[in-house]
Amino acid sequence: MASIPVPVPEVSPAEPSGTKIGPVVIAFAIGTAVSFGLGVYGRLHTPSGHAVNIAGFSTGAAAKAFLASVVMALVLVQTVTAMGLYGRIPLRGAWVGTVHRWSGRLAVLISVPVAVHCLYALGFQTYDGRVIAHSLFGCFFYGAFVFKMLILTRDDSPNWALPLAGGLVLTGITALWVTGVLWFLV
C-alpha cells in the first residue's frame, strides 16, 4: 500500500474559494469545551436546592417556565428572520437582520437566570430520561451558542457553518423547552 502523493485540498471543491475550515473547527472545540465544563460543574457541585426567587411569581419553577417560554418565542422569531436572511421566505430589508440580532441577544440574556437556577440549585441530574436529556441539552445549548457567536466573528467560514450553528442552538432550546416547560405544564 504505497502512498501516492495526492494533494489534499484545504476545503472541499464545492465550497467557494477563500473559505477556511480551521476557525470553524476551533470554534466548535471551544463550544464543546464550554458544554463539557458546564456539565462537569453541574455534576460535581452540591446542588444548593435554593436560588433567588424572581419577584412576581408564586414559585421559582413558574418563573423559570415563564422566562423559558419567552426565550422559546424569541427563538421562533430567530428562526423566521434567519429564513428571511437566507431568502427562504420573502422577508427583506435591513430590519430583518436587526430583529434577528436583538431578539437573539435578548433571548440568551433571559435564558441566563433560568440556566443559573438549574445549574446552581439543581445541578446535572440523571434520575430519569427526561432529566438526563434536559441536563445534557442545557450544557449543549450554551456550547452551541458559543460556537455560533465565534462563527459570526468571521466572514470566511464555509457557507454551511452558520446555519449549522443556528440549527444547533434552535435544537438545543427546543429540546430544553420540551423537557422543561412542557413537562412542568402537563
Next chain:
Amino acid sequence: MKHRSPLFTLAAVAVAFIIMFTVDVLAGPPGASSAQPADTSAPPAPTSATSPSRQVSKTAATTTSASASKSTEESMFSKKVVYAGHTDHRSGAIAVAVLGNQSAAYFCDGRSIESWLRGAVEGADISLRSKDGATLQASLDGDRLKGTLKIKNDTLKFEINEAEKPAGLYRARGSRTTIGWIVLEDGSAVGVQTNGADSTPAPELHPENPQVTVNGESLDAQPVNGNEDL
C-alpha cells in the same frame, strides 16, 4: 473581515452568568455559600455554616447505618409523588413531596404551628430538615410512608398514604404572608399562614379554585413538588 459584536454578546452573557451566580450565592440561606464548588473539599464548617443539603446528608448518614455505608442510593420512590395524612393522634397534618432525589415536606397543626422542610432521598429513606432545626426521617413501607418528625421538643410519628389529586401539598406566597395547606384524602384542607413571626390558621382552600385573599391581596395556591425552593 472580522466582526466584534458577537464577542460583546458573548462577554455580556458571561457577565450575566457571573452576576446571577453571585446573587444566588449571596442570597442563599445562611451558610449556602459552602455549597460552592470551591468549598466542597474544605473541612466541614460548624453546623450553622453548612448548607441544608449537606446537613441533611450528614443527618442521614448518622441516623441510618444503611445509608452511612452507601453515600448515594437509587431512589425507590416514584419519580413524582406526594404523601399526605395526619400525624398519630391527629395532632397535625403532614405532607411529603418527592421529585427525583429531592424532597420537600410540610407539617402544620391547623392553628399556629408549622414547619417547611427540605431534604434528599436515599433509596427508600428520606431525611429532611427545616431552617429552624426541625427534622423528619421517613421510610417507604410498601406504598405507605412511615416516619418521625422532631419539631421543637415534640416527636410526632406518622404513617401516611400517597395523595391522589386534589389531595396533596399546596402553598401560596404573598408579599408578607406564606401559607401552607395539606389537602387530605377526604378533600379537607389543614393549613397555617405565617406573617413574620405570627402564625394563624390558614384561610379555607378549595383546590379546584385555589385562590385566597389575605389582607386584601389575592394569592394563588400552587401544588408543591419535591424540588421546591422553600
